Amino acid sequence: MAMITIAGKQVEVDEDGFIQDPEIWDEELAKGIAPLEEVNELTEDHWKVVRYIREYYLRTGVAPMIRMLCKNSGFTLKQIYELFPTGPAKGACKIAGLPKPTGCV
Amino acid sequence: MAGVATAKKVRIKDISRPGDEPLMFMNKDELMRACGITEEPAIEPTPQRFIDKYEMSLDGHCNIGIPKPKTKEEEDFFVRRFLSGLEKLFTAGDSWTFQQVLRLSFDYCVKCQTCSDTCHSYLASGRQEIYRPTYRSEILRRIWKKYFTPEGKLLGRFVGADVDVNWRTVTRLAELGHRCTLCRRCAQRCPMGVDNAIIARELRKLFSQELGIAPIEIVEKGCVQHLRVGSSTGMNPPGLKDAVAFMEEDIGDRIGKKFKVHVDKKGADILLIHNAGEFLSWPENPEAFAILFEAAGISWTLSSEPVGYDAVNYGLWNDDVELARVAVRHTQIAKDLGVKKVVIGECGHATKAYVVIADRVLTGQMSSSEVPRESCLPLLWEIIRSGAIKFDPSRNNFPVTLHDPCNMVRAMGIVKPQRLALKAIAPQFREMAPNSVYNYCCGGGSGYAIIQSFNFPQWRNKIGARMKMHQTLEAFKDELDPNKHPFKYLCAPCSNCKGTIRDAITHYGLWDKYNLNYGGLVELMVNAMVDIDRPFIEYEDFH
Numbered sequence: 001m002a003m004i005t006i007a008g009k010q011v012e013v014d015e016d017g018f019i020q021d022p023e024i025w026d027e028e029l030a031k032g033i034a035p036l037e038e039v040n041e042l043t044e045d046h047w048k049v050v051r052y053i054r055e056y057y058l059r060t061g062v063a064p065m066i067r068m069l070c071k072n073s074g075f076t077l078k079q080i081y082e083l084f085p086t087g088p089a090k091g092a093c094k095i096a097g098l099p100k101p102t103g104c105v
Numbered sequence: 106m107a108g109v110a111t112a113k114k115v116r117i118k119d120i121s122r123p124g125d126e127p128l129m130f131m132n133k134d135e136l137m138r139a140c141g142i143t144e145e146p147a148i149e150p151t152p153q154r155f156i157d158k159y160e161m162s163l164d165g166h167c168n169i170g171i172p173k174p175k176t177k178e179e180e181d182f183f184v185r186r187f188l189s190g191l192e193k194l195f196t197a198g199d200s201w202t203f204q205q206v207l208r209l210s211f212d213y214c215v216k217c218q219t220c221s222d223t224c225h226s227y228l229a230s231g232r233q234e235i236y237r238p239t240y241r242s243e244i245l246r247r248i249w250k251k252y253f254t255p256e257g258k259l260l261g262r263f264v265g266a267d268v269d270v271n272w273r274t275v276t277r278l279a280e281l282g283h284r285c286t287l288c289r290r291c292a293q294r295c296p297m298g299v300d301n302a303i304i305a306r307e308l309r310k311l312f313s314q315e316l317g318i319a320p321i322e323i324v325e326k327g328c329v330q331h332l333r334v335g336s337s338t339g340m341n342p343p344g345l346k347d348a349v350a351f352m353e354e355d356i357g358d359r360i361g362k363k364f365k366v367h368v369d370k371k372g373a374d375i376l377l378i379h380n381a382g383e384f385l386s387w388p389e390n391p392e393a394f395a396i397l398f399e400a401a402g403i404s405w406t407l408s409s410e411p412v413g414y415d416a417v418n419y420g421l422w423n424d425d426v427e428l429a430r431v432a433v434r435h436t437q438i439a440k441d442l443g444v445k446k447v448v449i450g451e452c453g454h455a456t457k458a459y460v461v462i463a464d465r466v467l468t469g470q471m472s473s474s475e476v477p478r479e480s481c482l483p484l485l486w487e488i489i490r491s492g493a494i495k496f497d498p499s500r501n502n503f504p505v506t507l508h509d510p511c512n513m514v515r516a517m518g519i520v521k522p523q524r525l526a527l528k529a530i531a532p533q534f535r536e537m538a539p540n541s542v543y544n545y546c547c548g549g550g551s552g553y554a555i556i557q558s559f560n561f562p563q564w565r566n567k568i569g570a571r572m573k574m575h576q577t578l579e580a581f582k583d584e585l586d587p588n589k590h591p592f593k594y595l596c597a598p599c600s601n602c603k604g605t606i607r608d609a610i611t612h613y614g615l616w617d618k619y620n621l622n623y624g625g626l627v628e629l630m631v632n633a634m635v636d637i638d639r640p641f642i643e644y645e646d647f648h
Contacts, residue, residue, distance in 0.1 A: 060344030
């Protein structure tokens with residue numbers, strides 16, 4: 001584990017840059033993580049995806065499955081990759097403050 | 106220096122060598138040549154930030170991440186604890202589950218090295234000494250001799266008791282315990298019946314139970330999270346209910362008719378437990394099960410109880426205590442529902458853990474004689490054989506080959522049902538070689554599929570999964586032209602295998618290059634159902 005400074009906050013992240021404590025996430029932190037995942041500016045479309053993932057995670061303990069994300073956010077998988085070049089599982093989930101996925105996923 | 110080929114001949118006692126220098130580091134010129142893989146991503150040297158902080162001195166890779174010790178006391182504690190743990194492994198009151206086979210394997214190896222060429226990792230690495238199945242075992246044997254036998258204590262290296270135990274020995278051994286996928290192909294070939302995989306597994310148990318050392322994905326985020334929130338994926342019961350609602354909706358979209366997926370239905374004949382990773386990464390798999398069971402008129406249910414909707418049991422690979430805890434929950438849930446039996450979905454380790462191994466740790470009311478349990482594969486063949494559903498094999502008119510999950514096939518002997526099924530529904534099915542109980546591991550066995558920490562994925566892709574990709578492309582060698590068929594299908598009825606295969610196909614670019622896709626058995630079955638007027642398998646979908 002390592003400590004890094006994002007948006008003026010000392011944050012503990014794992015070796016792949018996922019934040020360790022999902023509770024400390026806020027929108028400022030998301031803005032700080034975004035450039036690390038090749039997203040220069042979080043537009044309203046980005047927020048739509050990030051908020052959906054975040055809300056889903058808080059309720060269920062996991063990220064939504066990809067097809068569910070597409071259906072419920074209204075974006076195609078291609079559009080999601082355009083928004084988050086490092087992908088939904090890595091980029092979007094990291095910006096939404098989720099821990100690294102576990103289990104046989 | 107990491108990243109540069111090191112001396113190939115590594116000796117047993119090198120395991121105790123001081124310093125960060127790895128015993129070897131994979132070398133592209135030495136890796137086994139694989140059919141159809143002409144170019145591949147370069148080998149990344151070990152990042153310095155890992156070397157600075159963690160034990161990386163086995164082979165420049167790690168999956169546990171043991172921090173460097175800060176004090177001499179810490180080092181000494183570690184060594185003492187390892188030795189006392191080793192003694193416990195051979196003490197009946199402390200460790201009885203696999204003790205007999207462990208002891209026999211310890212005592213009867215004649216070092217003929219027949220096992221070496223059976224190991225996919227040893228072969229794929231270009232026959233690197235440290236991946237030889239006997240390398241790890243012989244180190245442990247010599248340590249045992251030196252510290253726990255009168256002749257070893259007295260005569261030391263004169264009787265082959267020449268391995269020093271220091272912090273490096275112990276931490277390298279911890280990593281070395283995690284360079285074997287526990288596929289047991291070596292045990293199958295041993296003329297003496299020695300099982301080097303059980304030695305690796307018990308070594309892992311020593312580290313997990315005595316020192317709290319295991320890959321984070323297997324124990325802390327695996328077994329412990331499984332028991333705490335309900336699933337190793339982190340999915341809680343509301344998450345399962347969401348996944349089921351999605352399945353129902355998605356089934357409607359895919360086959361044009363909707364039905365209710367049974368959850369917690371008391372008195373159903375069968376409790377079906379999937380590896381929960383299927384709901385999240387391959388929802389079409391549990392959907393296909395639901396479609397088949399409904400169409401065949403089977404009385405079945407899923408469970409939404411914590412642990413009851415995730416069949417995995419990662420304790421199988423590292424920890425008897427966690428293994429027992431999970432198996433007890435599965436049995437309790439089945440009893441509460443009053444089902445006649447439990448069927449495990451397409452997941453190899455979960456099947457072996459619950460159908461076979463659980464009986465080694467649990468008896469009486471928790472045993473399989475109380476709650477019968479089985480693999481899904483015979484039932485799937487029975488659905489075809491009985492004629493309960495009509496299939497049109499021409500719907501699957503693309504090349505198909507089969508991967509045999511080690512836990513179900515080599516370890517449990519379930520060989521024919523999946524073959525009979527494929528012969529009935531996939532006209533272009535062909536075997537890979539070798540196959541059935543002689544198969545090679547996918548490279549993700551014993552949890553490697555899910556270990557994404559540090560630089561371990563590089564080891565898994567380059568060495569672990571190399572043989573499986575080679576075998577698969579060999580099976581399709583006359584069909585590699587991507588324009589010939591929309592895709593080629595590697596049928597792997599196991600979640601762990603699928604995860605490994607997905608990552609390896611991506612690593613080597615085999616979807617882009619050859620249209621090589623993969624998936625389970627049930628998806629192929631639903632794809633061939635006469636009553637469904639559209640394809641279930643989506644041609645352009647690789648995920």
